[in-house]
Amino acid sequence: MLIENPVPWPNGARCAVAITFDLDVDSILHISHPNDADNYISIQSFLKYGAEISIPRICRVFKELDLRQTFFVPGWCVERYPRALKLILNGGHEIGHHGYLHESPNAQSAEDERYWFERALQAYRTCLGIRPRGFRAPLNEFSKNTLGYLIDAGIEYDSSLMGDDVPYLLTSRDRKQNVIEIPQCITMDDWPHFMHSWDLKYEMPISSPQRAREVFLSEFDAMWESGGLWMTVWHPFLTGRPARVKMLIEILEYMRSKGGLWFATLGEISDHVKECISNGSWSPRLDTLPYDESPIPELDRPRRRDVSPSQREVAS
Numbered sequence: 001m002l003i004e005n006p007v008p009w010p011n012g013a014r015c016a017v018a019i020t021f022d023l024d025v026d027s028i029l030h031i032s033h034p035n036d037a038d039n040y041i042s043i044q045s046f047l048k049y050g051a052e053i054s055i056p057r058i059c060r061v062f063k064e065l066d067l068r069q070t071f072f073v074p075g076w077c078v079e080r081y082p083r084a085l086k087l088i089l090n091g092g093h094e095i096g097h098h099g100y101l102h103e104s105p106n107a108q109s110a111e112d113e114r115y116w117f118e119r120a121l122q123a124y125r126t127c128l129g130i131r132p133r134g135f136r137a138p139l140n141e142f143s144k145n146t147l148g149y150l151i152d153a154g155i156e157y158d159s160s161l162m163g164d165d166v167p168y169l170l171t172s173r174d175r176k177q178n179v180i181e182i183p184q185c186i187t188m189d190d191w192p193h194f195m196h197s198w199d200l201k202y203e204m205p206i207s208s209p210q211r212a213r214e215v216f217l218s219e220f221d222a223m224w225e226s227g228g229l230w231m232t233v234w235h236p237f238l239t240g241r242p243a244r245v246k247m248l249i250e251i252l253e254y255m256r257s258k259g260g261l262w263f264a265t266l267g268e269i270s271d272h273v274k275e276c277i278s279n280g281s282w283s284p285r286l287d288t289l290p291y292d293e294s295p296i297p298e299l300d301r302p303r304r305r306d307v308s309p310s311q312r313e314v315a316s
């Protein structure tokens with residue numbers, strides 16, 4: 001087996017499948033152009049397509065396929081796009097914490113990171129009446145303080161890191177408490193295939209749906225053979241466009257033809273992992289965070305002393 005410690009998935013499934021979407025909408029424009037985002041109308045319309053056009057389409061497809069999945073949404077988007085959020089919740093899907101304005105946690109001071117984290121929690125509480133069970137750091141930029149904030153807020157799982165093929169536990173060096181990590185992989189992200197915006201400084205060559213599908217399904221075949229987790233990190237304004245929703249439907253048809261799948265929200269995967277740990281049927285790998293308390297000491301080398309020729313002669 002390629003995976004040393006696969007999770008015993010429910011009903012003997014060979015592979016867990018989670019089609020997660022990150023609904024960032026135009027939060028990423030406002031955070032990257034804080035002084036003049038209001039003057040970038042075309043890119044703003046491109047990003048708003050995700051909430052206005054893609055979410056209704058994706059929710060219809062999920063309903064037809066009887067799927068309930070997880071959407072990570074910044075708190076500001078929850079406040080700004082109530083219709084999209086209502087569709088997601090009415091479909092029985094899960095909402096995860098994804099920052100307030102898609103700010104990068106590791107670009108903030110510890111104090112500012114906590115401020116934005118809690119402001120997002122307030123938005124979920126006020127607008128939706130929920131407290132998210134899971135977190136995905138904007139841009140996956142999880143800081144060395146993030147795990148502590150997740151523990152303090154009672155967040156059960158994170159899905160920002162890439163340290164394994166199956167869920168594992170994050171242990172805080174300070175607080176001695178755990179959060180379940182449901183790991184992702186950049187290979188399963190749609191951004192490298194489909195994101196192209198001069199205004200946001202991403203200029204990837206755009207893949208055809210067939211090319212992206214080939215990458216995503218090569219991951220699936222390996223996970224299916226070895227008992228892993230196949231989880232997408234997709235964005236509605238990219239993968240929610242018609243040709244790519246066709247790709248999503250074809251991928252699901254292929255996967256269902258192989259059988260042995262467990263489709264789940266990340267909250268359900270977290271529940272299942274906790275159950276396996278408590279009944280002793282599976283033991284997770286542990287990662288203690290942060291990996292390093294400071295930049296590694298090897299970088300702190302003394303500056304080379306300038307040695308003149310005459311000094312070299314004396315030394316020799």
Ligand SMILES: [Zn+2]
Nearest residue numbers: 022024138139
């Ligand atoms: Zn995002």
